Amino acid sequence: MSDSAPLEKVAVSLTPQERFEEFLQSRGQRNTEQRRFLVDRVFSNHEHFDVDSLIEQLPRKGQENYVSRPTVYRALKEFVDAGLLRCFQLEGRSVYEHDYGYPQHDHLYCTRCQKLIEFTSDEMMKIRDQVAVQHSFRVTSHRLIIQGVCQDCSRRRKKRKQDLI
Amino acid sequence: MSDSAPLEKVAVSLTPQERFEEFLQSRGQRNTEQRRFLVDRVFSNHEHFDVDSLIEQLPRKGQENYVSRPTVYRALKEFVDAGLLRCFQLEGRSVYEHDYGYPQHDHLYCTRCQKLIEFTSDEMMKIRDQVAVQHSFRVTSHRLIIQGVCQDCSRRRKKRKQDLI
């Protein structure tokens, strides 16, 4: 059974930067300034993000280290291929999160404040695999998102109701 | 534990057509030919579908019962609101399935043949609710998709390998 503590990191021997370097070399691709810069930015905090929120935080056109939108898209795809990031769809857009250095996990999604809460559950994995066996299905991955309202939003709502009395 | 049998229907007192009629009346909306026609078509078979595959099966422009693309989109949204259909995202597009008259379930998705296989799991629901309690999260719904390769595709692959020997 999982507990409610924040997700623990997993020990990894290479930095994301080094790992991506290796990935690129293995495919005969080049490690450019843009790619290095984006790896840095993407791994500078553990929040989930979408392309727009990432680009908002990057230098604008004309500034130092500007990276164009197509290049951001291309880089993110490479990060996913390299195992640095995972990508999933939420409300129509792609959401990215750290994969490298973090364990397999699933999400609670608060439809009030859009927060994504990570959790791990071994039992979830067991059931997944049992279901697969029953259907003679060979599993490669899964995606579980539990939607609802988080604690903070429930509290806020309750507080507001009390204030009205 | 769920078994591997196909999904059983759930007893409902109204036909989809009747249920949608009620829904429209409750919202002061009108039951048009297009809506009735689409309800019929959508409930004529239990397969999952996306907008394009649905429209392909509908009459073309100029023919009897033609329904325009925007109207199809608008109707599908209403069917979801009315509880007739459920909608989820798969590989970037919206996929629809019957909700009214069918139990809550999840999916195995074969990445080889794009087949969606439905399954129910009470244990899955239990774990979902346990996780939610641990995080003081109020659940409204969830979406689980297990990706991998289905039995048929595994067999085909094996067969092909044998043939090569």
Place this chain on the structure above:
DNA sequence: TTTCGTGCAAAGGCTTTGCATAGAT
């Protein structure tokens, strides 16, 4: 010097919207 990567502009895929007309109640 060869190849790959980048930025630009433009296009693509799916979905939604504004608007005038047609239709339901």
Place this chain on the structure above:
DNA sequence: ATCTATGCAAAGCCTTTGCACGAAA
């Protein structure tokens, strides 16, 4: 008669692509 629904064309949103130039190996 009133007000919603439809079809059309156009726009929106997110993402990808073709191409010429620039940069890495």
